[in-house]
Structure formats: C-alpha cells, structure tokens
Amino acid sequence: MTIRQAFARFWPLTRGDRRWYVLVCCCVIAAAVCETVAILLFGNLTDHALEQGSLAAFWSPAGAWLGVAVVGAIIGYFGNSLAFWSGERFVRRLRAHVFGHVQELPPDFFQRYRRGDLVERLSGDVEAIEQLVVSSTIGLVSAMFRVVLFSAAAFWLRWDLALLTFVLAPLLWLTAKVFSGPIRRFARSERVADGAITSVLEESLGAIELTQAYNRTPAEEQRLDREAVAWMRASVGGARRSELYEQVVEVLETLCVLGVIGLGVWEISHGRMTLGALLSFAAFLGYLYPPLRSLGELNLTATAATAATERLEEVLAARAAVSDPEHPVELAQVHGRVEFDRVSFRYRGADVLTDFDLTVEPGEFVVLTGPSGIGKSTVAKLLLRFYDPAAGQIRLDGVPLPELGVHRLRESITLLPQQTHILPGTVRTNLTYGNPNATEEEIVGAAQAAQAHSFITSLPDGYDTRLTPTTLSGGQLKRLTLARALLRNTPVLLLDEPTTGLDLHTAHQLIQSLPTTPTKILITHDPTLLQYADRVVDLTAPLELLTAARGL
Numbered sequence: 001m002t003i004r005q006a007f008a009r010f011w012p013l014t015r016g017d018r019r020w021y022v023l024v025c026c027c028v029i030a031a032a033v034c035e036t037v038a039i040l041l042f043g044n045l046t047d048h049a050l051e052q053g054s055l056a057a058f059w060s061p062a063g064a065w066l067g068v069a070v071v072g073a074i075i076g077y078f079g080n081s082l083a084f085w086s087g088e089r090f091v092r093r094l095r096a097h098v099f100g101h102v103q104e105l106p107p108d109f110f111q112r113y114r115r116g117d118l119v120e121r122l123s124g125d126v127e128a129i130e131q132l133v134v135s136s137t138i139g140l141v142s143a144m145f146r147v148v149l150f151s152a153a154a155f156w157l158r159w160d161l162a163l164l165t166f167v168l169a170p171l172l173w174l175t176a177k178v179f180s181g182p183i184r185r186f187a188r189s190e191r192v193a194d195g196a197i198t199s200v201l202e203e204s205l206g207a208i209e210l211t212q213a214y215n216r217t218p219a220e221e222q223r224l225d226r227e228a229v230a231w232m233r234a235s236v237g238g239a240r241r242s243e244l245y246e247q248v249v250e251v252l253e254t255l256c257v258l259g260v261i262g263l264g265v266w267e268i269s270h271g272r273m274t275l276g277a278l279l280s281f282a283a284f285l286g287y288l289y290p291p292l293r294s295l296g297e298l299n300l301t302a303t304a305a306t307a308a309t310e311r312l313e314e315v316l317a318a319r320a321a322v323s324d325p326e327h328p329v330e331l332a333q334v335h336g337r338v339e340f341d342r343v344s345f346r347y348r349g350a351d352v353l354t355d356f357d358l359t360v361e362p363g364e365f366v367v368l369t370g371p372s373g374i375g376k377s378t379v380a381k382l383l384l385r386f387y388d389p390a391a392g393q394i395r396l397d398g399v400p401l402p403e404l405g406v407h408r409l410r411e412s413i414t415l416l417p418q419q420t421h422i423l424p425g426t427v428r429t430n431l432t433y434g435n436p437n438a439t440e441e442e443i444v445g446a447a448q449a450a451q452a453h454s455f456i457t458s459l460p461d462g463y464d465t466r467l468t469p470t471t472l473s474g475g476q477l478k479r480l481t482l483a484r485a486l487l488r489n490t491p492v493l494l495l496d497e498p499t500t501g502l503d504l505h506t507a508h509q510l511i512q513s514l515p516t517t518p519t520k521i522l523i524t525h526d527p528t529l530l531q532y533a534d535r536v537v538d539l540t541a542p543l544e545l546l547t548a549a550r551g552l
C-alpha cells in the first residue's frame, strides 16, 4: 500500500475535526511569521545596535523582538496543544471504529488471529496511523509553509545565496527515497513482532497454572525470547537506518552552510553585503533546514506507518458474517418457537450439519446430545446468528432469522456458552451484565435458581465482592454464569454444557430448578440429565430422531 492509498483510506475518519486541523495550521503559519519577523529584527539589531555599539538603537528592535517572541510562544503553545488534542481524538475515533467493526465479526475470525496480535493492531497500529493521517498532515503543512516563508525571506535578502541553499532540497529528497524502502520493511517486521510479543505474554500469563504445573516456565521464556530477538532485530535495524539518514542529512547540510558562509565572506570582503545581512541569512538557514529536513523525515514516518495501515486494513477487510435487514420484522412479543428447517452448514468447506431439522415449541425442554464435534454448539451459534446456514432456514416464532434484527434476536435468546467468562468487577456487575436494569429481587431470584445465592452471601462483601480469577471455584463460577443467563429472562434459553464441573447432586438440582416458561435447549454429554427433558435429540441420528425422554 502506498502512502497516498493509506492516507486516502483513513482520511475520511477525520470528518468533523478538520476545522481543528485548519486552526492548527493557522497557528503554525502565525508562529512561522513570528519567527521570520524575529530573524529580521535580529539582522536590524546586528547592523544598527551591535555594529555601531549604539544602545539607543537597541531598545526599539529589542522590545519588538521580545513582543514577537511572546506572541509566537502563545500561538505555539495553543497550536501544539490543539494539534496533540486533535491527534489523540483521531486515535480515539479510529480505535472505536476498528473495535466496533471487530466486535461484529464471527467467532472464526478470532480463531484466525492471535489475541495479542489483535490487541497490538488496536493499540500500536492505530497510533501509527494517526502519525500518518493527522500528525504528518499538520507537519507537512507546517514544514511546507516554513520552507516557503523562510525561502522568500532568504531570496529577498540575497537571491544568489538562497539559490545555493536550495541545492539541498533535491539531495534531501533523493536521500529520503533511498532510505524509505528498508525503513518500511523494518517497520512492518517491528509491528508484526510487537503483535507476537503481546500474544506470547497474553497466552503465557493466561495459562500460568498449566505452565507452572508442567514445569514449562523456561520454555515460555524461550518462546518470548524468540519473538523478542525478532523484534529487536527489526527495531534496531529500523533505528540504524533512521540514524544513518539523519547523519547523511547532517553532512549535506554542513556542506551547504559552508558554501553559503564562504560566498558570504567573499561578498562582505568586496563590500557587497553587511555582517547583519549575512548573520540574518545564516539564521534563516538555521530555520529553513529543519523544515526541509522534516519534509524528508515525514516521508519516512509516513512510509513506516503504511505498514500499520496494511495490518489494520486486513482486520477491516474481514466481513461480518451476518447483517441486519433493511426493514426488520417487528415482533411485539416472542413466544420462543424455534425451527431448524433442512439446515446445512459447513466451516470452511467441512460439512458440520446436513439437512438438520428441529422444531422446539414454546416452553419445551429439549436436550441435544451426540458425540464430541458433531455440531451441537454449532446449532446454538446458528440460532444466535453468529453465522447464517449454507442452506435451509432457521425461524423464531415463524420468522426467518435474517428478517429479524440481530439485536432483537439476541434480546430474545440467551446463550450460556461452554466457556466460563468472568468480567472485571463485582459479583453483582457480573450477574447483571446481560440485564443491567435488573432489580435486587430479580438478581437474588436468579442466583437462587442457579444455586449460587448461598455461596455469594458467604463471600466477604456478598453481592458486592470484587471478583478475581481466584475468588470462586470452577463450579461456583459455572453457577454464577448460569445465574447471569437466567437473569436475562428471555423466551429462549440455550445452555451449552452448564453442568460440567458440578457435582451430580448440584447438577440435578440446577436442571430441575430451571424456569418453566422459556424454551430450553440443553446441550449435554451427561446421560443422567436426559430424564428431565421433554425430548432428546441425538445429532448422530440421520434426521430428527426424537426419543420420548421422560423415564429414560
């Protein structure tokens, strides 16, 4: 991706903030004008006060210089603060944009990328793009304006010396071009290595008990070190190239400055130039070269940022598996009739469900069984529309799912996933995650139904106890997540292995105390729980093999 393409891709996100960038540029221009005036006053001071040793000629230009410096400082402070603020606003907006997109992606997207790498894309890469889109744009305007202003002043002072100064511009451009290729490659490797390091840290710390129990800590350290070596190689390689670029530019600048001074000395010796004019000219060079140099550096920064753009673009190119209809069917009340009508589904070419039929009536309790990997959890994911089936139709209360809004659908169905997810916060915030407006009575009711109330009340702060990964046992966490699911109080309940990790007695109590009104689909491997179901659907059976389960 070229700088231009990368810029065009993310520039639209600055909409609404561009007036601030214009204001920043105005400040930058005003500050540059102040600097120019200050340099001219410096020349005036040299010629009239310094050379003639006249204190009387000192006060007025000195006062004007001080005034200009104060105005320049105020404008500089305001402009730089505004530039920083608007840059950070862009980062915030871009991160929200990418995060919002990522949140809509289907589960298999998250299996394709390592979590740490995604985290890095949402943090480091987002900031690198800010550099390209906002900071570099402001930097470019600022550098170009300074170059134009200082060059005009330099030409006005002495056009021939100014011309000599400009020999540097094509040399700088050429140098930046030579260096941009390697710097871009190193930047890309560094971003990838950053992602890998975050991934290793996240994976290792996430499985710390396993690592310690299996004596794998040295192996994990080696794994981190391998990524760290790759990162260091890229980072040092990039820094070396940047440093080399800086030093080459420095030598080129010195060459030009010496040329100008030599010519100036020649002119003074022939009485064609005053010392003040030469000093002013040299001061202009001191001001002119930094923006000239920063034009080259901006090119390198932007080139490095394109590596981040490519990584973010990969994420943004991933498409959500499902979308909302333009005019969703409004269901005033959902009764909970679920139908799978000749549904087929495959994950990347591998068939999981073929012509699957299932109808569950409102309030019915169906158990889904079958060997591991047969597709039970996939049925749950299809019902929540994480994916759409390849063929067939799934309906809720007779309405095909694609005709319902995804939000409305997920408001009507609660999934208790196989994995236990605990969020940072207290027991209460965890319980109310799916129903933030639940009353105290409802919270306690759900906890009681999930056999969680008694252990919650024995915690130091009861429902307000802050949860850490070690506050609760595996079985207690399972009951807490079940209470969270029950508290949503939806017409359809999908419970994926809710009793794993529970003792037999608690497991049976839990299933028996499930609310009667919602439609319940329970996925389980536990044959002793089948007796509570109205029907058992075995996914190994060719079509819909329904067994009258009561009394099994």
Ligand SMILES: Nc1ncnc2c1ncn2[C@@H]1O[C@H](COP(=O)(O)OP(=O)(O)OP(=O)(O)O)[C@@H](O)[C@H]1O
Pocket (backbone or CB within 6 Å): 107, 108, 111, 347, 348, 352, 370, 371, 372, 373, 374, 375, 376, 377, 378, 379
């Ligand atoms: N995101 C995915 N990408 C590719 N294949 C997947 C994905 N999710 C599941 N599968 C595959 O689809 C098949 C069905 O998976 P599913 O999780 O539905 O099985 P299951 O019956 O619920 O298994 P278990 O009882 O072990 O939980 C498995 O072979 C699994 O490897």
